[in-house]
Amino acid sequence: MKEVIFRVVLNMDKEISEETKKQIAQLREWITTQSHLPKDLEDRIILRFLHSCYYDIEKTKHTIELFFKIRDNSPELINHRDPLSPAMQKALKIAKMAQYQIAGDKNIWFWQLNDPGLEQYDYVQDARMFFMSCDAWMLANNHLAAEDIVVMDAKDITLKFITKFNLSVARKLSKYQEEAMPIRLKQIHVINAPPFIDKLFGLMKPILRQEITEMIHFHVPKSETLYKFISKEDLPVDYGGTKPSMDEMNKQVVDIIMEQRETFLNENFWKTEKKGKKTKEATFRSLDID
Structure with missing residues (x-):
């Protein structure tokens, strides 16, 4: 695995500009002066943060700081992530994930819940699995997409979701997705949205930035409104597209996690x-995640 990563990094070095290499070096030097930040971040991970911030150095620094602050303050999401543990195996069985590229240099992040009645669903465990799958993706993927699109299938979501909801975790998760993940989030689509989706959305709306709420689009069952944003052929075959099935793509995601x-x-x-605890506290004081 290490040899593969090393080879990809070399290829990446050939593709990036001299100016970008200088920016990576500048950020690397900055990291060395921040005693609280880990020093084992690969250049390709630093580049991903830089790319997500459109090569703005100061914004990249803030994003990196927030990335680690949220993780430090979320032990319930970052610890106990053995993918072979019973709890994680259960979560991996009821939710299917797909991470793939489509035309226009865009990434699709697809999430599908398969738990009618929500008898098995655990909101916190699902969030923990999200963090784990995203980390695995960053470790294995080197493509820097121009745009990231999230698609969530709500076919098995019921009002029982309200009893599963955890506001504290939701706050951390939304902050992480909105401002700390090194991606360029542009669209969020909820397909097979139930009639009561407004009630569920009401739980989340107060903790979402307006910029994010404006990205969210709801699509009722059997509608074709999603195709205004994503070509039908760019969807998994399960949804009438030409991409591999959710089962196939989910297996790829799970294999990478394993x-x-x-x-x-x-x-x-x-x-x-x-x-670097003291330095960390001083640096993180202004980075509010609540």
């Missing part, structure tokens, strides 16, 4: 340095 299992067993992975 390849990184040793990383996820490390409870200190992508966390701030303990020896």
Whole structure:
């Protein structure tokens, strides 16, 4: 695995400009002066943050700081992430994920829940799985897309979801997705939206930035409104498209997660340095996640 990553990094070096290389070096130097930040961030991960911030150095610094602050303050989402544990295996069985590229240099992040009645669904465990799958994606993927699109299938969502909802976790998760993840989020689509979706959306709307709420589009069952944003052929075959099935693409996601299992067993992975606690507190004071 390490040889593959090394080879990709070399290829990436050939593609990026000299100016970008200088920016990566500048950020690397900045990281060395921040005693609380981990020093093992690969250049390709730094580049991903830089790209997500449209190569704005100061914005990239803020995003990196927030990325680690949220992780430090979310042990319920970042710890206990063994993909072979019973709890994680259960979560991986009831939710299917797909991460793939489409025309226009866009990434699709697809989430499909398969739990009628929500008998097995655990909101916190699902959020923990989200963090894990995103980390695995960053570790294995080197493509820098121009745009990221989220598609969520709400076919099995019922009003019972309200009893599963955790506001504290939702706040951290939304902050992480909106401002800390090194992606260029542009669209969010909820397909097979139930009639009561407004009630569920009401739970989330107060903790979402207006910029994000404006990205969200709801599509009722059997409608074709999604095709105004995403070509039908760019959807999985399950949804009438030409992409591989959700089962196939979910297996790819799970395989990548399993390849990184040793990383996820490390409870200190992508966390701030303990020896820099005072500096960390001073630096993080202005980064409010509530």
